Amino acid sequence: MAQPGFIRNFSAEDIIPPNRLVAVSAAADFHVGLAIDASAIYAGVTEQGTDDHLRVDVVMTQSAPIEFGGDIAAGDLIVADADGKAIGLDLASYVGETKIHVAGWAMEEGDAGTIGDIFLAPQLIATIPSA
DSSP: OOOBOOEEEEEESSOOOSSOEEEEOSSSTTEEEEOOSSSSOEEEEESSOOOTTOEEEEEOSEEEEEEBSSOBOTTOEEEEOTTSOEEEOOGGGGTTOSEEEEEEEESSOBOTTOEEEEEEEEEEEEOOOOO
């Protein structure tokens, strides 16, 4: 069971479903958008999602329930798929990338559609391009 820590209300760039990863917006301060890959800095996980007034509560620390976008094992590092769902990091999918943002790690296993808990531990994997 998730035990969310710090929760902050943000303006959302668009309607965002509940239990999805969101990223810090480059467009405006204190705005978030749906995370669609591992290229942006994660702000956290949405609680209830947004409606037409475009405000969203985001769990930023500790653990959060999130919808899995594929099969996940406990301990997998988590990134976002194209729908903001949690997927396990597969480094082979990021060959040539110099920055990979990770949201945290899975606290339990599950398959696509499962609402499972992740521990939010944002980190950056930086790679040095080969010469």
